[in-house]
Amino acid sequence: MAQFILTTANAATTRRRMPIRRGAVNVARFRLEGELPKDVKRWLQKGLGKTAFEPIDPKSEDERSAGFVELERSDVTEFSSAALFFSQHALFAWRVDKLKVPTNAIRASMLAWVNAFEQKNGRQPGRRERAEQKEGIKKMLRAKQDPVTKLFEVSVDLTSHDVFVWATSRTVVDEVQASLESCLEVKLTPRMPAAFLPPGAIDALSPTPELFVENR
Amino acid sequence: MASKKEERAFLRGEVGVDGQATEEVQDEAAVEQSKAQEALLRGRTWLGRECLTWLLWKSESTEALLHVEDKPLTVVFHGKLLLRAGAGDVTEAQVKGVTAPYSKLVKHALQRGLLVHTARLQLTWGEQVFEATVDAEFFDLRAVKLPALLQEEEDDKLTERLELVTRASGLVDALVAAFIKERHGKSWAGKTVPAMKEWMNDL
Numbered sequence: 405m406a407q408f409i410l411t412t413a414n415a416a417t418t419r420r421r422m423p424i425r426r427g428a429v430n431v432a433r434f435r436l437e438g439e440l441p442k443d444v445k446r447w448l449q450k451g452l453g454k455t456a457f458e459p460i461d462p463k464s465e466d467e468r469s470a471g472f473v474e475l476e477r478s479d480v481t482e483f484s485s486a487a488l489f490f491s492q493h494a495l496f497a498w499r500v501d502k503l504k505v506p507t508n509a510i511r512a513s514m515l516a517w518v519n520a521f522e523q524k525n526g527r528q529p530g531r532r533e534r535a536e537q538k539e540g541i542k543k544m545l546r547a548k549q550d551p552v553t554k555l556f557e558v559s560v561d562l563t564s565h566d567v568f569v570w571a572t573s574r575t576v577v578d579e580v581q582a583s584l585e586s587c588l589e590v591k592l593t594p595r596m597p598a599a600f601l602p603p604g605a606i607d608a609l610s611p612t613p614e615l616f617v618e619n620r
Numbered sequence: 621m622a623s624k625k626e627e628r629a630f631l632r633g634e635v636g637v638d639g640q641a642t643e644e645v646q647d648e649a650a651v652e653q654s655k656a657q658e659a660l661l662r663g664r665t666w667l668g669r670e671c672l673t674w675l676l677w678k679s680e681s682t683e684a685l686l687h688v689e690d691k692p693l694t695v696v697f698h699g700k701l702l703l704r705a706g707a708g709d710v711t712e713a714q715v716k717g718v719t720a721p722y723s724k725l726v727k728h729a730l731q732r733g734l735l736v737h738t739a740r741l742q743l744t745w746g747e748q749v750f751e752a753t754v755d756a757e758f759f760d761l762r763a764v765k766l767p768a769l770l771q772e773e774e775d776d777k778l779t780e781r782l783e784l785v786t787r788a789s790g791l792v793d794a795l796v797a798a799f800i801k802e803r804h805g806k807s808w809a810g811k812t813v814p815a816m817k818e819w820m821n822d823l
């Protein structure tokens with residue numbers, strides 16, 4: 405455990421409310437299967453780097469972007485030892501950015517343009533003109549708009565191999581699980597009763613009929 | 621001559637040449653039963669429901685259910701309790717009240733084939749008291765209440781908080797492991813289930 409460095413992050417650097425530090429605790433629980441690589445630091449840094457967060461390009465058509473970021477600095481994906489390791493834990497976050505121009509904003513801009521077009525040309529714009537204008541308005545509004553960012557913390561206990569995803573949304577939890585399994589090349593087993601059975605034993609079990617069938 | 625609306629419905633495959641719907645509209649009750657059945661089987665939720673119901677039965681005695689690292693672990697269900705069934709007239713029921721989980725009403729529901737799906741648990745391990753809401757499908761820990769933190773420095777607090785969450789998770793794991801040991805053992809069908817049924821019938 406010598407390579408793990410204690411961070412010096414303090415409350416002053418914590419701008420956002422982080423459930424990992426305070427507030428309600430809601431965690432989805434997993435266990436890392438198998439042995440961890442000897443060089444945990446390199447393994448995590450390389451793995452998380454593969455699925456590091458990339459901001460949405462406003463010029464693109466992308467409406468959503470997700471990836472891993474440092475816990476304390478959600479715009480940094482270096483994952484230095486000081487930022488990543490805290491005591492026996494690796495701490496980082498899953499960042500989800502969404503950039504979607506509200507339909508009512510496009511509609512309002514379109515209406516204003518149609519009125520101006522009618523006054524100028526004495527006729528209503530054609531279908532093609534409308535489509536072109538709508539695309540232009542969408543691009544213009546998109547360039548002005550900031551993405552909505554959400555952060556979900558992830559903690560990995562390097563001693564017990566427990567992985568906690570600090571989120572309530574099942575979609576987010578599933579996404580983080582799949583991303584971690586893919587980028588770290590590991591298997592994450594959810595801590596549900598079936599996981600406590602010996603391999604293969606679950607297939608031999610079926611619901612207890614006396615408990616599920618109504619007993620009048 | 622078919623109207624444009626009828627023609628579009630035909631092209632979408634919603635109606636046949638006779639103008640009748642191609643698929644039967646499913647009965648509302650049948651849809652609900654099928655959803656309840658699917659929820660029971662999805663991710664082997666039935667095993668989680670058996671686990672929480674077994675835990676409710678075991679916890680009524682208020683004695684320590686097991687020892688974790690030589691310290692006794694007691695469990696008390698309190699507050700909201702959600703019961704679900706995979707079939708039957710009632711597929712979901714929720715009760716609320718400090719001692720509601722141990723009420724006759726709940727036993728009656730269990731007797732009728734509903735099992736515990738979501739519960740608020742109070743876990744007392746030695747002198748530490750944890751609270752968490754657990755559901756049968758994922759066994760995630762929700763709205764966890766941790767023992768008061770002893771540390772004052774921000775980083776020490778974080779370490780302690782992480783340790784306590786890991787501890788809470790470990791205690792739930794210990795309970796699940798105890799259930800699985802019994803569920804997978806020979807005494808489940810012969811002793812445990814009859815005892816649980818007797819408890820449910822004791823109204």
